[in-house]
Amino acid sequence: xxxxxxxxxxxxxxxxxxxxxxxxxxxxxxxxxxxxxxxxxxxxxxxxxxxxxxxxxxxxxxxxxxxxxxxxxxxxxxxxxxxxxxxxxxxxxxxxxxxxxxxxxxxxxxxxxxxxxxxxxxxxxxxxxxxxxxxxxxxxxxxxxxxxxxxxxxxxxxxxxxxxxxxxxxxxxxxxxxxxxxxxx
Amino acid sequence: xxxxxxxxxxxxxxxxxxxxxxxxxxxxxxxxxxxxxxxxxxxxxxxxxxxxxxxxxxxxxxxxxxxxxxxxxxxxxxxxxxxxxxxxxxxxxxxxxxxxxxxxxxxxxxxxxxxxxxxxxxxxxxxxxxxxxxxxxxxxxxxxxxxxxxxxxxxxxxxxxxxxxxxxxxxxxxxxxxx
Numbered sequence: 372x373x374x375x376x377x378x379x380x381x382x383x384x385x386x387x388x389x390x391x392x393x394x395x396x397x398x399x400x401x402x403x404x405x406x407x408x409x410x411x412x413x414x415x416x417x418x419x420x421x422x423x424x425x426x427x428x429x430x431x432x433x434x435x436x437x438x439x440x441x442x443x444x445x446x447x448x449x450x451x452x453x454x455x456x457x458x459x460x461x462x463x464x465x466x467x468x469x470x471x472x473x474x475x476x477x478x479x480x481x482x483x484x485x486x487x488x489x490x491x492x493x494x495x496x497x498x499x500x501x502x503x504x505x506x507x508x509x510x511x512x513x514x515x516x517x518x519x520x521x522x523x524x525x526x527x528x529x530x531x532x533x534x535x536x537x538x539x540x541x542x543x544x545x546x547x548x549x550x551x552x553x554x555x556x
Numbered sequence: 557x558x559x560x561x562x563x564x565x566x567x568x569x570x571x572x573x574x575x576x577x578x579x580x581x582x583x584x585x586x587x588x589x590x591x592x593x594x595x596x597x598x599x600x601x602x603x604x605x606x607x608x609x610x611x612x613x614x615x616x617x618x619x620x621x622x623x624x625x626x627x628x629x630x631x632x633x634x635x636x637x638x639x640x641x642x643x644x645x646x647x648x649x650x651x652x653x654x655x656x657x658x659x660x661x662x663x664x665x666x667x668x669x670x671x672x673x674x675x676x677x678x679x680x681x682x683x684x685x686x687x688x689x690x691x692x693x694x695x696x697x698x699x700x701x702x703x704x705x706x707x708x709x710x711x712x713x714x715x716x717x718x719x720x721x722x723x724x725x726x727x728x729x730x731x732x733x734x735x
Binding site: 384388390391393396398399400402403406415417418421422424425426427428429430432433434435436440441444445449452453456459460462463464466468470471474481482484485486487488489490491492493494495496497498499500501502503504505506508509510511515516518519520521522523524526527533534536537539540541542543545546547548549551 | 560570571572573574576581601605606607608609610612613614615616619620623624628631632635638639641642643645646647649650651653654656660661663664665666667668669670671672673675676677678679680681683684686687688691698699700701702703704705707708709710711712713718720721722725726727728729730731732734735
């Protein structure tokens with residue numbers, strides 16, 4: 372019982388840090404989630420986090436919240452899901468409310484704008500590192516390399532929706548790996 | 557009852573947007589305009605703030621709209637309402653996932669999905685890298701920003717430095733480098 376409460380508290384603090392230090396939302400959250408959930412606590416591995424991430428993007432709602440709920444629930448059930456969810460949105464609630472109160476004073480500050488220019492550069496480096504790590508986990512065959520490249524180009528072209536890309540890749544995986552397993556005549 | 561209206565509007569937004577972030581902003585804009593909670597100009601400010609502050613963009617926007625239209629209680633209501641559909645849907649989904657993740661069909665599907673997610677992340681890194689590079693003053697390329705990004709990549713990927721520390725460090729460095 373003691374251990375369960377410790378883990379619920381860890382879920383809350385881990386996702387609080389993720390909410391506090393992620394700029395840009397969505398896929399930009401991955402480096403922070405990896406750091407907390409895999410490197411620090413070992414709640415999941417690099418393969419499964421990609422599955423969880425794909426699912427979080429494919430159902431309605433805020434992606435970071437979906438990921439938090441998913442991981443929280445698998446570790447500690449509904450209580451864990453709520454703890455992780457509250458953790459990930461609480462920084463926003465506090466920071467945005469504060470900003471909304473002092474909005475007019477903050478609007479012209481050049482120090483804050485400069486700091487954010489630095490942070491944005493850091494975020495690019497973080498995501499690039501995550502991209503390389505994820506690529507090395509997921510791209511294990513020629514088929515996987517093809518899917519990776521296709522998803523990359525489709526998303527960069529901006530022509531199609533991310534969910535469409537994920538669903539298409541799922542169908543491709545199903546067709547490819549099932550036909551490989553089936554006895555050939 | 558503005559609190560109830562906020563709740564239903566943001567519940568709807570949470571329920572009907574797939575893909576998060578920017579997809580949600582479009583819906584939020586529609587709700588704001590139809591309820592005339594904020595002006596369009598205030599909405600643009602919200603988007604800028606939501607992008608610049610940490611946290612999920614849609615949650616930031618919900619908090620801001622809620623606070624502006626009904627104070628702290630409004631902020632809590634809008635934020636809670638926008639994530640409530642997630643809680644219900646993802647709880648159901650994760651039960652199904654634990655049950656079926658070892659099945660050959662699900663495993664085959666996700667063997668296809670994983671490299672696609674990798675491809676998506678690579679494209680995000682390149683898009684954001686391009687945005688940082690283009691952000692130099694007076695049409696100059698922002699080489700300093702790109703060098704910082706490369707330094708962070710090296711520190712985090714090769715030297716395993718804590719990403720949180722790099723964010724704080726680059727925020728401080730930005731104050732001196734991007735005046």
